Amino acid sequence: MKGALFISDSHLGYPSFKESKYREVSLVNLLAEYQKKIDYLFLVGDIFDFWFEYKHVVPKGFIRLLGKLAELSDNGIKIYYLGGNHDMWLFDYLKSELNLIFNEDYIDLLINEKKFFISHGDAFNESDKLYMITRKIFKNPISRKIFAFLHPYIGINIAKTWSYLSRINEKHENLYFQGEDKEPLIQYAKNKLINNNYDFIIFGHRHIPCKVKIGEKTTLIIIGDWFKHFSYAFFDGTDIFVYTKK
Ligand SMILES: [Mn+2]
Secondary structure (H helix, E strand, O other), rough: EEEEEOOOOOEEOOOOHHHHHHHHHHHHHHHHOOOOEEEEEOOOOOOOOOEOOOOOOOOOOHHHHHHHHHHHOOOOEEEHHHHHOOOOOOOOHHHHHHOOOEEOEOOOEEEEEEEEEEEEEEOOOOOOOHHHHHHHHHOOOOHHHHHHHHHHHHHHHHHHHHHHHHHHHHOOHHHHHOOOOOOHHHHHHHHHHHOOOOEEEOOOOOOOEEEEEEEOOEEEEEOOOOOOOEEEEEEOOOOOEEOOOO
């Protein structure tokens, strides 16, 4: 096999057209650099700062990235998309246009005989009770129907305000790595996933790239982000590496 590329948290669309476009172009360049070296591309959530598919309408923008993804897909690269807390509302449009496999929670798969668990990771911080409730509301089919029924002018402005508020409520200490014993994703993996004999557990969401061994067999990767760190992970068929592009 060739390899697999993992990207997360580019938050395209935020905070302005200009800043987002810089990240979008550099992300497209990264995909161009890797397209001959990969069979799989994993988009591990929060690729878009907001994405919602209405019945006949999708958010404006991102044409460079969407064009590149279409090219990769047409060339036989398998694209998986894991929903993040900003982009859990992919329904049929991107799935059919890009032939991608979408999962809002996690996927569990074998690549080259290595066992992977891949998820954005926002669902695994059990101490954040308020977010766990909000997430249930966001995932609820009735609340999705109500949101879809709102005019996009209203709906998208509500989503942007929500996103702004959750950013200003972000705790300062969360900007830094808290140590293996305090990082919720590492704790979750150690407590809940360790017995499943994964070779690799891959998360996004945390915006801090890292690679830690959490068991004899298991390596945990946090991809980081394509926002501040410009980091990504690459599986070469045997091992996985985290790189920073800057
Ligand atoms: Mn996230």
